[in-house]
Amino acid sequence: MVTRPPNENARRSADAAFPDGPPTWPLADDDVRAALEAAYADGSWGRYHGPNCERFTKSLAEFHDVDHVTLCCSGTIAVEIALRGLRIGPGDEVLLAGYDFAGNFRAIEAVGARPALVDVDPATWCVDVERVEAAIAPETRAMIVSHLHGGLAPMRRLMQIAAARGLAVVEDACQSPGAIVDGRRAGKWGDAGVLSFGGSKLLTAGRGGAVLTRSAEVHQRIKVFAERGNDAFALSELQAAVLLPQLAKxxxxxxxxxxxxxxxxxxxxxxxxxxxxxxxxxxxxxxxxxxxxxxxxxxxxxxxxxxxxxxxxxxxxxxxxxxxxxxxxxxxxxxxxxxxxxxxxxxxxxxxxxxxxxxxxxxxxxxxxxxxxxxxxxxxxx
Ligand SMILES: Cc1ncc(COP(=O)(O)O)c(C=O)c1O
CATH class of the missing domain: 3.90.1150.10 (Aspartate Aminotransferase, domain 1)
Incomplete structure (x- = not known):
């Protein structure tokens, strides 16, 4: 395997992999353009509240078959407020895969808890379910489980272990929106599930995130935490507008x-x-x-x-x-x-x-x- 000078490689690539140039993101999408134009026409692009966040919240809840959705400003914040919604805080320990998104480690620290690392399954890049039970200590209260890089974590088994040992689960579906795991959408299994709408993600609004949960209590705690005289971590009307047609596809x-x-x-x-x-x-x-x-x-x-x-x-x-x-x-x-x-x-x-x-x-x-x-x-x- 050799590394050639860039110019030579650029010429080669023009003949080879991508004669019309490499694929780009986000996609040119007429439905996104129409959503942007509609948000301009009805003024919702410049408002705190409007129809788009409401519709997107409802669409995400239906798509995942969960009762409660909190839209927010990023997947990173979604993980943190999910932990807060699950009452994780100082003195608690949270299991996390030894290979995961760096922000998930920081989110645990941000709520005052301590990460405890569990090895990954080398076939899936996700936490190794066989290692979880033995990793649980008296102060362990929760586990963050991410579906990473095209791999899926075995959620049914993980949730069984969590239920038996009294752990709350944050299921991180930022890399796998829409995936089906053990008969459910990724993000529905966890006590809280999180999504990202960052600029490179499969559903993109440049930035953004969401927390999904079946629990009215978790949802309410997240709402109270985010309320600072205004919704401190909000997703905008304009972002929700462009996400709606992408969710449909x-x-x-x-x-x-x-x-x-x-x-x-x-x-x-x-x-x-x-x-x-x-x-x-x-x-x-x-x-x-x-x-x-x-x-x-x-x-x-x-x-x-x-x-x-x-x-x-x-x-x-x-x-x-x-x-x-x-x-x-x-x-x-x-x-x-x-x-x-x-x-x-x-x-x-x-x-x-x-x-x-x-x-x-x-x-x-x-x-x-x-x-x-x-x-x-x-x-x-x-
Ligand atoms: C597994 C995982 N969790 C969380 C995030 C954070 O999402 P965001 O970039 O929206 O903060 C990412 C981002 O790449 C991710 O890959």
């Missing part, structure tokens, strides 16, 4: 992304340098905000960091939106968190994960095939 787009992700993983199945995320089998349905591989895991690669860096550089030169995954928490000091299990897979994920960003996954079969060829070329070049 989410299932259809997720199905296309799922088909293309599966095809890409299959086309690269014999590439030994890359170990893909295990794509959930029907009736589960994954949603792909990112599609993950480990680089060099099953390949006897000695310097995995270097192997990943040169793979990413070469992929980006081909126009592929491939980056390193999260940094994870396995190296965080035990002053800040408890290492509740060994964290070997979390450490490995932090060192070796690469993620493909989702826009490619809405492209044609031919384009996805060309992307697979480009990845193979990178890996096989001497």
């Amino acid at each position: 989410l299932d259809e787009r997720n199905a296309i992304r799922r088909r293309n992700a599966t095809s890409l993983v299959e086309q690269l199945a014999d590439v030994r340098l890359l170990t893909p995320v295990a794509i959930a089998a029907p009736p589960n349905e994954a949603a792909f905000y990112k599609l993950a591989w480990l680089v060099g895991d099953a390949h006897g690669v000695v310097d995995r960091t270097a192997a990943r860096e040169s793979f990413i550089a070469a992929a980006q030169c081909e126009g592929l939106a491939i980056d390193a995954g999260f940094r994870g928490f396995a190296t965080r000091s035990t002053r800040r968190c408890r290492h509740a299990t060994t964290l070997d897979h979390s450490r490995r994920a932090a060192e070796s994960t690469v993620v493909l960003h989702h826009p490619l996954l809405l492209e044609s079969t031919e384009t996805v095939g060309r992307a697979a060829d480009a990845i193979r070329r990178i890996v096989e070049s001497p």
Whole structure:
């Protein structure tokens, strides 16, 4: 595998993976444009309150089959206010995967609680359900479970353990809106579920988030916390306006992304340098905000960091939106968190994960095939 000078690679990519330029995000969408124009025409774009947040709240509740939805300004804040809604605070401990979004660790600290790290399942990048029970300590009150990089956490089993041990669960579906896990929408299983509408997300308003819950009490506590003479973490009318048409298309787009992700993983199945995320089998349905591989895991690669860096550089030169995954928490000091299990897979994920960003996954079969060829070329070049 070699890294070529950028110009040469740019020329190659024009001939190869994306002759018309790499896929971009957000999508050009006439329904989003119409929603923006309608928000302009009725003045809702400039108001605190209007029809769009109300409609979007109702649509999200129906889509997820939950009673209560709180719209808010980001997925990061959604996790924090979910923890507050579940009464997590000082003296409490919250289980968290050793490889997860950095803001989730901070959200636990923000409410005054302490993270306790559990290793991930290397096949799914999600918390390893087999390690959870033994990780629970007397002060453990809750668990954050994220569906990451196209992997799905086994929510039915996790909720059974949580119920038996009296833990509250925040289910983080920021990377997997619309996914079906054990017969329910991702985000519906947890005592609180969270979504993100950030600028790169599958449902995007540039920024934004939501908390879903079946509990009127949790919902009310979140509302009281957010009330500072005004709704301190609000989503705007304009953001809700553009999210409505995207939610209506989410299932259809997720199905296309799922088909293309599966095809890409299959086309690269014999590439030994890359170990893909295990794509959930029907009736589960994954949603792909990112599609993950480990680089060099099953390949006897000695310097995995270097192997990943040169793979990413070469992929980006081909126009592929491939980056390193999260940094994870396995190296965080035990002053800040408890290492509740060994964290070997979390450490490995932090060192070796690469993620493909989702826009490619809405492209044609031919384009996805060309992307697979480009990845193979990178890996096989001497
Ligand atoms: C798993 C996970 N949780 C939470 C978030 C936070 O979402 P936001 O960027 O809207 O704050 C992200 C963002 O990427 C995420 O990947």
